[in-house]
Amino acid sequence: MARIRHETTCQAGSVAVTVRRWRRREKLPVIHEDNLVPLLTKLGLYEAVLAGDVRCSFCETEVTVANLRGLYRHGESVKLFCDNPECVWAGLHSENPT
Numbered sequence: 001m002a003r004i005r006h007e008t009t010c011q012a013g014s015v016a017v018t019v020r021r022w023r024r025r026e027k028l029p030v031i032h033e034d035n036l037v038p039l040l041t042k043l044g045l046y047e048a049v050l051a052g053d054v055r056c057s058f059c060e061t062e063v064t065v066a067n068l069r070g071l072y073r074h075g076e077s078v079k080l081f082c083d084n085p086e087c088v089w090a091g092l093h094s095e096n097p098t
């Protein structure tokens with residue numbers, strides 16, 4: 001557990017930058033894998049992913065740490081999507097939902 005906390009602390013700076021950019025631009029870019037765990041933890045989603053409670057917003061596949069490709073903001077909620085090419089394409093084009 002101490003090692004996980006240490007890693008989270010080391011990533012805190014980049015996570016803060018990502019969240020600020022997210023609020024300003026109302027979207028999140030596709031997240032590089034190295035930033036996913038601390039970012040998910042920050043958003044309170046990591047436990048849900050580990051528990052299998054999160055599904056891809058496009059294909060309904062269960063999202064895991066292994067297949068999670070990225071996330072984006074939709075209104076007040078955060079949507080996650082898997083590494084299915086169709087879902088990645090949809091995620092990349094979901095930055096301006098109408």
Ligand SMILES: [Zn+2]
Nearest residue numbers: 056059082087
């Ligand atoms: Zn998917």
